[in-house]
Structures are given as structure tokens and as C-alpha cells.
Amino acid sequence: MSLETNETVTAKIFPHPLNAWYAVAWDHEVTGKAPISRTIAGKPMVLYRTADQRPVALADACWHRLAPLSLGQLVGSDEIQCPYHGLRYNSTGRCTSMPAQKTVNPSAMVPSYPVVERYRYLWVWPGDMTLADPDLIPDMSQMTDPEWAGDGETIHAKCNYQLILDNLMDLTHEEFVHGGSIGQAELSESPFLTKLEADGSVTVSRWMIDVAPPPFWLKNIRDRFPDFEGNVDRWQIIHYYAPATICIDVGVAKTGTGAPEGDRSQGVNGYVMNTISPETDRTSHYFWAFMRNYRLESQTITTQLRQGVHGVFGEDEAMLQAQQEAIDANPDHEFYSLNIDAGGMWVRRILDRMLAVENEGGTPESALEEFTHSGSAS
Incomplete structure (x- = not known):
């Protein structure tokens, strides 16, 4: 299967x-x-834990009059009580008690969604529950691996989820959006390789050899090597997993010390963990974390990195909201793809x-x- 990067894509609202x-x-x-309440893929959900700490996800609307269950309270070992008329539901969504009557209507139930706790997140499956295989949860193992440390936040992004995927699959925008922190001219000047992997994931790799480290990375390499001076070899290796998880292997090492060949011992390595959940057609929950494999004991570095990335992603958030507003104002406009969009185009094809x-x-x-079996595209 070939990929022509001069394809056009209508600037529309992309479904999930x-x-x-x-x-x-x-x-x-x-x-x-x-x-608590949260909407995923257009489906309002109520989330809570049972007495034995098992997570539960139910539809956030009572069977009786659609009152939000998230405004209710937890009762017993695994039940939630409607705040309006007191109907109670167990963790499977079945009503167990109705006010002023002993008989419970057998049809009284609310949808229950499969939920799995993994990689410091709760994951839900909003579709056909018979297809909900936990093995399909994307690999974000750096989030819980003891060899990595870090933290993150959630952005409530006012844009369609695919715009965030586009943003993360092409990091040349860093030169222009993040010029004061992680951006540099070599991002646009350096070659990159886009590859469709055998498991249906997508990888975009870029190396910048013998370049000056931008401010963000200069601080980080000096956190490990306080006397560092000179240029670095910098890498960005983007891994996309359907439908909406992108883990980015990033870092810098003292130039000429073997990082491109696999020896990163003279540098610092991070993983930018991103998983995006569509809320509505025009809003998204963007979960992110920055994990590192050096100075694991330092909470100070963890906090500084979280704050630093928060600032960087705030710049992305403003751009993505402005882009969504422009799309809404120009619904028939076509996106014209450049070479740098190759990774994002594979993502769109996979989602289609x-x-x-x-x-x-x-x-x-x-x-x-x-x-x-499609091979790769560069």
C-alpha cells in the first residue's frame, strides 16, 4: 500500500x-x-470504585427520569443511588431498589461499560462490550516501569481528537510553536523516516546530529551532567498505537558518543506519553505524562519537568483551539498534506x-x- 503525501483531506469533524x-x-x-462524571466518545459516564476498590463505569443517566447518577452518592459495597428519586444500581448497572415499592421493575438498568485499570489510567470501552479485549490496550509500560519516573496532567482540549494526533505525529511545528523551549531550526532541516509496522502501529523517526541543545534539553542534560557543554545528538522517535495513543521516545546525548548506534549513556532519555480520548466531536480529554530514566530519586526534577511540559503543551492547546475554530468557520476547506504529514496520513487511514x-x-x-503487510513509507 502506497501513501501519497500530496493527498487532500477535507477539513471536517472526524468521527471516532x-x-x-x-x-x-x-x-x-x-x-x-x-x-465523578466524564464523557467519552459522546457517552456520559459515571465512575466510582466499589468497597474492594474495583473501578466501575456506568451510563450517567438514571433509568427512571435520566437524572445524572454522578450527582448521587455511593451506598453499600458497590451501589450508587440516584440523587432524584433514590433508585439504586449495582456495579453491573442493574437496579436493586426502588422507592415506595418492593418489586423492582426487571427492565430497570443502565448500561455498564468494560473498565480496566492499567498504566496509572482507567480505560473504558464505549462500544460492543463483547469485543473488549484488554490485550488491545496500547502499550504505555513506561508509566509503571520502576526504571522510569515522572508525572503528567490532563488537558481538556477544545478540538477534535484527530487534530491532536496530527500535532503529535509531526513535531516540526516545535520550531515555530515552541521556539523558546524545545524548538530549533534543525527540526525542519533533518531527514525523517515514517514506517508502518507489522502490528499496524506507525513509527516516525528523526535524528538531529551535532546540534546545539535547545533550552529544555540543555537544562535536562545538566541535571544529569552538571558540567555539560557543547553540542548534542538529539532524537525523536514517535510510536502511534490505534486509535489514539502516541508515545514519543525523546532525548539528547553528547554528540559523537554513540547515541544513534544505541549507546545513550552520555545523555538523557525521556518518553512523552500521550493518550487522547474524544469527548465530543469538538472536545477531547488529552492525558499526558513525561517519564525519564535518569535521576529517578528526584521529585524536584519530576515536578520541574511536569511544569515545563505543561507550559509547552499550553502553547499547543491554544493553537489547536484556534485551528478548530477555523475549521468550523471553513467546513469545506481541504487540508493539503506535505511530506511532514506522512505519519499523520497513516493515522487517518488506519482510523478510517x-x-x-x-x-x-x-x-x-x-x-x-x-x-x-503494507511495508513502509518514507
């Missing part, structure tokens, strides 16, 4: 697959003390195929089959 795992919350956000197969009643696994 339902048969997929999406991060719904950080694990610490959901407790057994009070429910996932949506088509979902509409045909197929499985998420089968949606990626046509891509697994």
Missing part, C-alpha cells in the same frame, strides 16, 4: 471508533468516596479503516489486517 479502549481518568481521580470495519460489524483486530 467506539470499539476501542480510551483513557477515562487517572487512577487516583476515581475513588470509593464520591462518583477502523470506522469502516466497525460499521460493517467487524472486529478492531481485523481493521488493521490490511495494513500489516
Whole structure:
């Protein structure tokens, strides 16, 4: 399968697959003390934990009069009580008690969504629950690996989720949007390789050899090597996993010390972990973290990195909101793709195929089959 980067894409609102795992919350956000509300893929959900700390995700609307269950309270070991008329539901969504009557209507229940706790997030499956295979949760193992340390935040992004994926798959925008922190001219000048992997993921790799480290990376390499001076070899290796997770292997090492060949011992290595969950057609939950494999003991560095990345991503957030507003004002405009958009174009093709197969009643696994023997694109 070939990919022509001069393709055009209509600037429209891009739909999202339902048969997929999406991060719904950080694990610490959901407790057994009070429910919280969150909308994923257009579906309002109420989240809470049972007495044994098992996470629960139900539709956030009572069977009786659609009152939001998230405004109610937790009762017993695993039940939630409607705030309007007191109906109670267990963790499977079945009503267990109704006010002023002993008999519970057998049809009284609310949808329950599969939920899995992994990599410091809670993941929900808003589609066909019979297809909800936990093995399809994308690999974000650096989030819990003891060899890595870090933290992150959530951005409520006022844009369609695919605009965030575009942003993360092409990092040349750093030169222009983040010029005071991580951007530099070599981002546009350096060659890159885009590859469709055998498992249907996408990798975009870029190396910048013998360049001056931008301010963000100069601080980080001096956190490990206080006397560092000179140029670095810098890398960005983007890994996309369908439908909306992007993990970016980033770092710098003293130039000429073997980083391109695999020896990163004279540098600092981070992973920018990103998973994006569509809320509506025009809003998204953007979960991110910055993990590092050096100076693991330093909470100061963890906090400084989180604050630094927060500032960088704030610049992205403003640009993405402005882009969404422009798309809404120009719904018939076509996006013209450049060479730098190759990774993002593969993402769009994969998502288009996932949506088509979902509409045909197929499985998420089968949606990626046509891509697994397609080779690569540069």
C-alpha cells in the first residue's frame, strides 16, 4: 500500500471508533468516596470504585427520569443511588431498589461499560462490550516501569481528537510553536523516516546530529551532567498505537558518543506519553505524562519537568483551539498534506479503516489486517 503525501483531506469533524479502549481518568481521580462524571466518545459516564476498590463505569443517566447518577452518592459495597428519586444500581448497572415499592421493575438498568485499570489510567470501552479485549490496550509500560519516573496532567482540549494526533505525529511545528523551549531550526532541516509496522502501529523517526541543545534539553542534560557543554545528538522517535495513543521516545546525548548506534549513556532519555480520548466531536480529554530514566530519586526534577511540559503543551492547546475554530468557520476547506504529514496520513487511514470495519460489524483486530503487510513509507 502506497501513501501519497500530496493527498487532500477535507477539513471536517472526524468521527471516532467506539470499539476501542480510551483513557477515562487517572487512577487516583476515581475513588470509593464520591462518583465523578466524564464523557467519552459522546457517552456520559459515571465512575466510582466499589468497597474492594474495583473501578466501575456506568451510563450517567438514571433509568427512571435520566437524572445524572454522578450527582448521587455511593451506598453499600458497590451501589450508587440516584440523587432524584433514590433508585439504586449495582456495579453491573442493574437496579436493586426502588422507592415506595418492593418489586423492582426487571427492565430497570443502565448500561455498564468494560473498565480496566492499567498504566496509572482507567480505560473504558464505549462500544460492543463483547469485543473488549484488554490485550488491545496500547502499550504505555513506561508509566509503571520502576526504571522510569515522572508525572503528567490532563488537558481538556477544545478540538477534535484527530487534530491532536496530527500535532503529535509531526513535531516540526516545535520550531515555530515552541521556539523558546524545545524548538530549533534543525527540526525542519533533518531527514525523517515514517514506517508502518507489522502490528499496524506507525513509527516516525528523526535524528538531529551535532546540534546545539535547545533550552529544555540543555537544562535536562545538566541535571544529569552538571558540567555539560557543547553540542548534542538529539532524537525523536514517535510510536502511534490505534486509535489514539502516541508515545514519543525523546532525548539528547553528547554528540559523537554513540547515541544513534544505541549507546545513550552520555545523555538523557525521556518518553512523552500521550493518550487522547474524544469527548465530543469538538472536545477531547488529552492525558499526558513525561517519564525519564535518569535521576529517578528526584521529585524536584519530576515536578520541574511536569511544569515545563505543561507550559509547552499550553502553547499547543491554544493553537489547536484556534485551528478548530477555523475549521468550523471553513467546513469545506481541504487540508493539503506535505511530506511532514506522512505519519499523520497513516493515522487517518488506519482510523478510517477502523470506522469502516466497525460499521460493517467487524472486529478492531481485523481493521488493521490490511495494513500489516503494507511495508513502509518514507
